[in-house]
Amino acid sequence: MEINFIALLLAAVVTLVTGFIWYNPKVFGTIWMRENNFTQEELRTGNMLKIFGFTYLFSLMITVILMSLTIHQSGAVGMVGGPPLLANAKPSFAAFMADYGTAYRTFKHGALHGFMSGLFFALPIIGINGLFERKSWKYIFVHAGYWMLTLTLMGGIICAFA
Template sequence: MEMNYLAILVAALSSFIVGFIWYNPKVFGKIWMNEIGMTEEKAKQGNMAKIFGLTFIFALMFAFMMPTITIHQIGAVQLAGGNDNDQALITFLQAHGEKFRDFKHGALHGFIAGLFLALPIIATNSLFEQKSWKYTLVTAGYWVVVMTIMGAIICGWK
């Protein structure tokens, strides 16, 4: 089963679109800035090339792992040891190759992954960093939405 690298790229870019909306001052941006003590002046002092460049690399890494979370057929290939020539695998993929390969199914798995992976990681860090629940919910909420959209793009785009 081949990776759809264009879908992975678009999924990674989707995190920027969600971030642009999510962290807009009219949505959750002011809450987030207040909770971390960020000011407009301090934000402008950041190295934007570094911030956005590394953010894109991290988003690509994240999107690269989403197919294993959202596409069941990849699990079948992995169970066969990655051997695309295995006759049992070929038969399985011919019978079930397109089942559960749609945007809705990918969004469901992305949402579940966000809820059960991103939320606990961010919440645990927030507890030890003594961050507020507002911060935790804004930050984890962003990742749940991003993972939902990434899952939809990667699973549904054939």
């Protein structure tokens, strides 16, 4: 199973593109700013190179785990020790990959698993943090909604093209 690193690099851009749209004042940005007591002027003072750079780096980390969650064949490859040891795998591995090598490798399937990751990982994590930080449900749902949409798109791209 070859990994398409370009697809992973592009999937990581989704967090930035989705964020530009989701947190735009005409979408959810005004709610987000109000819930965090931010002003436009305060937001302009941030080091955007650092923010976007680390966002992209963290997004690349997310693509690695999403690859395991969306591409079921990753489990079979992992069972034989990963790509370096494929040549040493038993014939049953080759037979399995011949039968199921491209099964469930669609955008739709990856999007489903990406959405489930958002619903069952991102929402609870953001919810727990938000509750302890005494944030509102609006705050929790704005961020969780962003991550559910973002992970859905990332999962679809990764499953279909990585």
